[in-house]
Amino acid sequence: MRTGVFFCQTGDNRNLNIDAIAKYSANLPDVETVQILRLKPLPDLVFLREQIITHKLGRIVIAGDIPGYYKPVFTRAMAMAGGDTDEIHLASFQEHGAKGENAMDRAKAIVACATMGVPFPLAAIPGGNPVNHATLIIGGGIAGIQSALEIANAGKQVFLVEQTGTIGGHMAMFDKTFPTLDCAACILTPKMVSVGQHEMIRLLTRSKVVAVSGKPGSYRVKIRQSARFVDINACVACNQCAEVCPVRVKSEFDAGISLRKAIYIPFPQAVPNAYLVDEKSCSYILSEGKKCGVCVKKCPKECINLNEKDHITDIEVGNIILATGYELLDVSPIEQYGYGTFPNVLTSIEFERLTNASGTTGGRIVTKTKQFNRKLNKDEWVFSPEGVPPRSVALIHCVGSRNKKYNAYCSRVCCMYSLKFAHLIKEKVPNANVYEFYIDMRAFGKGYEEFAERIKQEGTFVVRGHSASVTMVDGQMAVRGEDIFNDRLVEFKVDIIVLAVGLIPSPGTEELSRMLGIQRDTDGWFSELDYNGSPTDTDRGGIFVAGMCQAPKDIPDTVAQASAVAAGVLGSLTSGKGIGHMSSVTLSEIEARAKTIHTI
């Protein structure tokens, strides 16, 4: 059939050289004419009709980033010329992902398929590699837990690798979730227990991926499992070891606002529900067996072995899911808020632990009290259950986010959790004044806007205007800000300041991206293959991203993405065609397959 190829490319596509693609398509079989139309807004109808008649075209291929936009004109021209309007084929570069390194080859293949009248996805099927049916999930937060359960419930083997002593991640630290104010632990802990007890999930806590090799479908992964020093199966979490342990260090789970022992369980609902020893603070391990060791003698089950060594596990998996999560930006360089200088300036995660019912004050919101530290021989500011409730609290949004000096991007959850904090403070300390300083209120989800309205009606002073100044006069903190909607400068005396700190990728992200060959965006998050089309895939086959490690997102979005990832993994396991990746399919392969389909 006589074919005409029309390039309708408005604007620039940096990856594509349209002239080169046009030259390539001129050599394709049956192609009579190739024309590059750079017409805005639409190609000329009469001109097209003449072209169709003069070249006696039976088929038209419209190539470009959005060829569908031009299709109506071509359809009318074809109809006017008396041709078959069904023979108008679109070669859409954007839709079929002609970008990145192989953009040119991909674009050529798209045009070639269209000239033959073969749908591109039919010809370009990646695959061929047999798939190992086991899956590795890196990160045991809510994303990793959700993916693991989805895949394991489908009857496939899952290895869940977690760096700390328990799964649960950041969500386990939260008290309530916005906007429904559900108890976070009530949602998370049943899932954690299922993971711990699932026969298809092998949980590797205190573990790190150290090396990955292989190709899509069969990755060999080397995992280094740090010694836990406690036998997981024997430990009954009786707490007798922690009672006798003399070492006290800041608790990571409590975001540093309370102390724990060197042998500890992160929180009572931890999975696996067993104690562990922190090798960085245990005096027995630090002195190489010369000091202490009382917990070993005390343990009734005799399950503590302080001489345990790290060991390496090698596993083979078919797919890898990255769910490494995030951490908080270090706020101490942002001097104007006085974090680290003034005792009652807290980060959001610290406040989250303070207000949590399982926290150090039992969920009471109090200011820090001065306490004498005998070891360091100086006064320290600590949270204690005897603390005084604050008379007023200031919540400052966008600390380090949307700021060209720190994070240029929006961290997406801060507005909502700050509103949640305002509600929790109003609930627990009813006569406290709460001031929210915000730039733009980003309440974007289902029920979020209503939640924001509700908080405003609860008596929170919502100040549209950021604050960049926290001062301390005679032990009383004052926050200065501009109330833009009411056109006045305000200064509030407050007892606690909560900073809604921006989020950054967790520290291992860079190392992992190098190990796996996954790209990261300019902000450091893992790059997905296509933000709209395939938000869970990466540019390597068989490797997926879920949750915060791709971009900041809230819990519902994280869970949704984690489930979507599970669908992708299970699809590759059950398709029977083997696993591969679009980028691994070459131009000649696609051409050959298209020809085969075409002849049929």
Next chain:
Amino acid sequence: MFIDELDRFGAEDVQLCYQCGDCSTVCPHADEVYKFPRKSMRLLQMGLEQKLETTLEPWLCYYCGQCSEQCPRDADPGETMMSLRRWLISRYDFTGISRMFFKSRITEVLAIIAVALLTGAFLIYYGLSGGSISIYDGEGAFLPSTFIHRFDLTIGAILLVFLVLNAIHMWYLVMIKGTPFNVPWWLYLKELYQLPWHFFTQKRYADCEKKREHKVYMPWLLHLGLMLGYVTMLLLVMVFIEQLQAGPAILWRVHIFGYLASVGLIAGTIYFIRSRFKKHYIQYKKSHGTDWVFVTLLFIIVVTGIAQHVFHRTGLYEPANITYVIHLMSVVPWLLRMPFSKWAHLIYRPLAMYFSAVRREALMRQVSILNSYPVVVK
């Protein structure tokens, strides 16, 4: 577009501002009545030209640069306020010359050179027609002090006319067009002390430092020295030029003021030129063309003025006369340019402080009237 026009005056990044209000929070001068820089940025973004020309906020800012340091968007509010000051000078000036100078550096430099050459030609013609180049003072002098006195007063009169007219225009814009409520006349008298107070102390400039830990704010001190030196020198030249030029013996009761003024001028100009080169303070990071012309011309005036004085006292009359001509060649364009250039802030700033105090008082009075007499309709 108004925002594009302001770009020529130096406000390049206004579009980046997303109205967080960090700048107003850290500004030591922002208060309940005059809130800036955010509000000025907003007016600028919205293109409210007619509203902006009646505001006093740009004059209340002394550009300590804390807002620009703090700005999360790098929108540079400090520089925007500076640009607004330039724009306001061009707005107060009814001739349109100032606007031309601020927008085109070449026009400004060409105008200065033209005036300088005209002055030089006139002075040399006058000097050669009546005197000798080897006589500096007294009978048959190249440029006799009586002539210079008359010359100065003429220039001063032109300067004064422009300044007074511009100041009246400023008063009209600010107090009539920009003040929607009644301002009683006695408030002008009550707040009159503000004018000399701010003129001679520049107290608010020193307040720029109150949020930092420096004991003495160097820019303020040197700016004050420069300003006082300049005003003293202007006074000496306008009134006491005949005593100043008499010599070669040093007349201490007059010359001591000249020496003190010279110290202030030299220290100030060198400091500001150095800062504009080194860019170590945020307020010197971006220098508009007019800023460079300003400091360079002032530096030339000071150096030639001191040189002719030294030559005269050491008996080198010919070089003294030549440097004197060069000195006057730079002084005349400088003085004539004054109402159209940055130097006009010498007048506008204290006026703005005065007007702002009057307006604040009037506003307070207005508020109290509204509060105490509720309007009962029925």
